[in-house]
Amino acid sequence: MEINAESCALDLDNRTTLLDALREHLGLTGTKKGCDHGQCGACTVLVDGLRMNSCLLLAVALDGAQVTTVEGLSSDAVLHPVQQAFIDHDAFQCGYCTPGQICSAVGAITEAASGWPSAATAQERPVGSVALTEAEIRERMSGNLCRCGAYVNIVSAVAEAAEAAREAGR
Structure with a gap:
């Protein structure tokens, strides 16, 4: 698989989770690793651009997949706009959930920009x-x-990062 834009070959037990x-x-x-049951989102990563709980994914099932972790969002020491927005808005306290929150926000912004509805979307088919x-x-x-309740x-x-992405045409 490819992890943070680098090819990665691992020899793992077939029961090893991506996390x-x-x-x-x-x-x-x-x-x-938060709950290790897919309920808290602390382990959220992007797999082929979609957000997923890495504690629920078997690593061997991701042969050929592109995985992006919070470490892979920034490039050349420049933070991803969502990472910068979290800093600018003080969107964390203890910080434990922050990497999963950031990866989820990146996925959510992409989903919304692609027209994927959620349970809160006013129209059935936007x-x-x-x-x-x-x-x-x-x-x-x-x-x-x-x-912590941040x-x-x-x-x-997330709103600021989404607006910046919209303005940049991403």
């Missing part, structure tokens, strides 16, 4: 992109829990 492969075999500790209102952001980010700032950070 454990990332953390224990590759040293990519940005992705966090034409073009879905506007990321506060309700949309809260719904789309609902799979990522923050025990949700207000997380929503503000």
Whole structure:
């Protein structure tokens, strides 16, 4: 598979989750192990551009996949716009959930820009992109829990990053 734009070949037990492969075999500790049951979102990564809970994915099933972790979002020491928005809006407290929140936000922005509806989308079949209102952001980010309760700032950070992406035509 490709991890953070680098080819990666691993010899793993077939029961190894992507989360454990990332953390224990590759040293990519940005992705966090929270509940290990797919309920908290701390382990969210992007697989072929889609957000997924890495604790629920078997690494061997991702042969040929492109995986992006929070470490792979920045380039040349320049933060991804979502990472920068989280800093600008102080969208974290303890920071444990932050990598999963950021990866989920990147995925949510992409989904909305592609016209994927959520349970909060006003129309059943939107034409073009879905506007990321506060309700949309809260719904789309609902799979990522923050025990510290930084949700207000997380929503503000995602809204700013989504607006910047829209203006940049991404």
